[in-house]
Amino acid sequence: MQIETRLNLKLLNTFGVDATAATAVRVRHAGEVRDLLRNRQLCAQPRLILGGGSNVLFTRDWPGLVVLPDIREREVEAGAGDAVTVIGGAGEPWDGFVHWTLGLGLAGLENLALIPGTVGAAPIQNIGAYGVELRDRLLWVETFDWIRGRLQTHYNADCQFGYRDSVFKRELADRLVTRVAFRLSRKPELELDYGEIRQELADRSIHAPAPRDVADAVSAIRRRKLPDPAVIGNAGSFFRNPVVSEAQAAYLRNQHPTMPQFVAYGGVKLPAGWLIEACGWKGRREGDAGVHASHALVLVNHGDATGGQIWVLAQQVRDSVSQTFGVTLEPEVRVV
Ligand SMILES: Cc1cc2nc3c(=O)[nH]c(=O)nc-3n(C[C@H](O)[C@H](O)[C@H](O)COP(=O)(O)OP(=O)(O)OC[C@H]3O[C@@H](n4cnc5c(N)ncnc54)[C@H](O)[C@@H]3O)c2cc1C
Structure with missing residues (x-):
C-alpha cells in the first residue's frame, strides 16, 4: 500500500x-x-x-x-454456449479492457469503446454510448464494504441501474468497486442503428462488420466529435439529459416546436445540449471557464480555470435553462 x-x-x-x-x-x-x-x-x-x-x-x-x-486484473471464464464471462479489475483503463475483449473475439463492449476512465468507475453511472449501456452487458460488480471489512458481490438486478445512475451513486456511494464481470458472446449481435455508425462503416467500405470494426467506427466518430481532454480540459457531458413528464414535454413542444424530444426512461428525454445552446451559451467563456464551441453540453477549461470558476459557470448555465424552459439540469459530473 x-x-x-x-x-x-x-x-x-x-x-x-x-x-x-x-x-x-x-x-x-x-x-x-x-x-x-x-x-x-x-x-x-x-x-x-x-x-x-x-x-x-x-x-x-x-x-x-x-x-x-490500481487493481489490475483480467480474467476469462468459459460460459454456457457462446456466452463468456470476463472480469476486469477496477484499475484497468476502460478502453484497453474493451480492446482486450475484442482481441479475444468477444462481442458486447464494442459500442462503449473510447469512453475515458476505468473499469471500476463504469458501473457507478452505468456508462453508455451509441445505443448500449453498461447494464446491458454487466453480470456482477464486486465491492469492498468498509464497515464490515469484506467483499460483496452485487448481481445486475441489485445494482438499480438507470440513466447515468446506479445504487453506487446512492445507498452504496461509499463502496469501493474492486472488480466487474461482464457477460459477452462469441456470436456478435451488433447494435449499428445509433448515430452515424452505419454511415462510418459504409465510408470504410465495411459491409459485414466484426465487433472490432464497430469499435473502430465508434472511436473514429468520437474522436471527430468530442473534445480530447489531452488538448482541452473537460469531463464529457457536464449535465445529464433531463427526463420530463409527457405533460411537460407537450407544453414545451407547443412553446418551442423545434425542440427535439425522445421517449425514454419512463418519460420524455430532452437533449440538454440543445437547451443550453438555445439559451445562447455555446462557445461562451468566462475567463478560462467555457462552454465548448461545438458541444454546448461540454464545459471546458481553456487553460487556467479553477474548478470553482467552472462550477460558477455551470450554475449560470443551469439557472438560465431553468428560467427559459422551466427544466432543471442535474450535473452528470461528480462535483467535489
Ligand atoms: C471526453 C469524455 C467523453 C466521455 N464520454 C462518455 C460517454 O460517452 N458515456 C459515459 O457514460 N460517460 C462518458 N464520459 C464520462 C466518464 O468517462 C465516465 O463516467 C467514466 O466511467 C469515469 O471513469 P473514471 O475512472 O474517470 O471515474 P472518476 O472520474 O475517477 O470517478 C467518477 C465517479 O466514480 C467514483 N469511482 C471511481 N472509481 C471507483 C471505484 N473503483 N469504486 C467506487 N467508486 C469509484 C468516483 O468516486 C466518482 O464519484 C466521458 C468523459 C470524457 C472526459
Whole structure:
C-alpha cells in the first residue's frame, strides 16, 4: 500500500484543474484495502475514490483521503454456449479492457469503446454510448464494504441501474468497486442503428462488420466529435439529459416546436445540449471557464480555470435553462 501526502490532483482529473489531496493511497488488490482498514488514522479521514478523474470536478482541495484503485486484473471464464464471462479489475483503463475483449473475439463492449476512465468507475453511472449501456452487458460488480471489512458481490438486478445512475451513486456511494464481470458472446449481435455508425462503416467500405470494426467506427466518430481532454480540459457531458413528464414535454413542444424530444426512461428525454445552446451559451467563456464551441453540453477549461470558476459557470448555465424552459439540469459530473 503506497501512501502519499499532499498529492497534486491536476494530472489526475481530465478538467486539469488544480487541487490537492491531503493524503492519497494507491491500492493494488483487496488485501491492501483490508490493510488500509486497519490504519485507523487514515480511515478516520473523509474518503474519496478516484479512478481516471474523467467524471469529477474539483472545486476545492480534498481535506481527507483519496483512494486510487490500481487493481489490475483480467480474467476469462468459459460460459454456457457462446456466452463468456470476463472480469476486469477496477484499475484497468476502460478502453484497453474493451480492446482486450475484442482481441479475444468477444462481442458486447464494442459500442462503449473510447469512453475515458476505468473499469471500476463504469458501473457507478452505468456508462453508455451509441445505443448500449453498461447494464446491458454487466453480470456482477464486486465491492469492498468498509464497515464490515469484506467483499460483496452485487448481481445486475441489485445494482438499480438507470440513466447515468446506479445504487453506487446512492445507498452504496461509499463502496469501493474492486472488480466487474461482464457477460459477452462469441456470436456478435451488433447494435449499428445509433448515430452515424452505419454511415462510418459504409465510408470504410465495411459491409459485414466484426465487433472490432464497430469499435473502430465508434472511436473514429468520437474522436471527430468530442473534445480530447489531452488538448482541452473537460469531463464529457457536464449535465445529464433531463427526463420530463409527457405533460411537460407537450407544453414545451407547443412553446418551442423545434425542440427535439425522445421517449425514454419512463418519460420524455430532452437533449440538454440543445437547451443550453438555445439559451445562447455555446462557445461562451468566462475567463478560462467555457462552454465548448461545438458541444454546448461540454464545459471546458481553456487553460487556467479553477474548478470553482467552472462550477460558477455551470450554475449560470443551469439557472438560465431553468428560467427559459422551466427544466432543471442535474450535473452528470461528480462535483467535489
Ligand atoms: C471526453 C469524455 C467523453 C466521455 N464520454 C462518455 C460517454 O460517452 N458515456 C459515459 O457514460 N460517460 C462518458 N464520459 C464520462 C466518464 O468517462 C465516465 O463516467 C467514466 O466511467 C469515469 O471513469 P473514471 O475512472 O474517470 O471515474 P472518476 O472520474 O475517477 O470517478 C467518477 C465517479 O466514480 C467514483 N469511482 C471511481 N472509481 C471507483 C471505484 N473503483 N469504486 C467506487 N467508486 C469509484 C468516483 O468516486 C466518482 O464519484 C466521458 C468523459 C470524457 C472526459
